[in-house]
Amino acid sequence: MSRIVRILMMAAAWVCFAVGCIGIVVPVLPTTPLVLLATLLFAKSSPRCHRWICSSKVYRTYVVPFRQAGGMPLSVKVRVLAVSWGVMAVSALLVQKPTVWVILTGCALFMLYLVGFRIPTVDVAPVAPARVAEEAE
Numbered sequence: 001m002s003r004i005v006r007i008l009m010m011a012a013a014w015v016c017f018a019v020g021c022i023g024i025v026v027p028v029l030p031t032t033p034l035v036l037l038a039t040l041l042f043a044k045s046s047p048r049c050h051r052w053i054c055s056s057k058v059y060r061t062y063v064v065p066f067r068q069a070g071g072m073p074l075s076v077k078v079r080v081l082a083v084s085w086g087v088m089a090v091s092a093l094l095v096q097k098p099t100v101w102v103i104l105t106g107c108a109l110f111m112l113y114l115v116g117f118r119i120p121t122v123d124v125a126p127v128a129p130a131r132v133a134e135e136a137e
Contacts, residue, residue: 013041071120
């Protein structure tokens with residue numbers, strides 16, 4: 001792999017990781033998919049950064065349980081949709097522009113499709129912290 005491609009992949013990985021971290025507090029941004037993408041890009045561009053991201057708290061909190069269970073529990077799905085739709089509803093009420101309403105409606109429907117239908121619903125017990133640390137390695 002050429003040096004330029006590696007640098008571009010590393011830069012994209014850092015952007016994905018940063019936006020994924022922002023997604024922890026901003027409901028519309030997806031944390032887990034962005035951290036997964038960052039992990040993939042780091043794996044291809046920098047073994048050292050890949051080891052680092054797999055040991056990070058964000059990875060252990062959001063990605064490892066998802067990978068172990070193969071989906072999300074129904075309670076988490078409901079919470080994600082409720083918070084996201086609540087923030088979008090407040091935004092729509094504050095902005096009062098039809099264009100924004102159309103965009104937010106599109107985002108809400110996409111989130112419903114993604115969380116409700118594309119991501120499998122699983123019944124899973126909380127992951128033990130020691131097991132999470134082992135899984136990341």
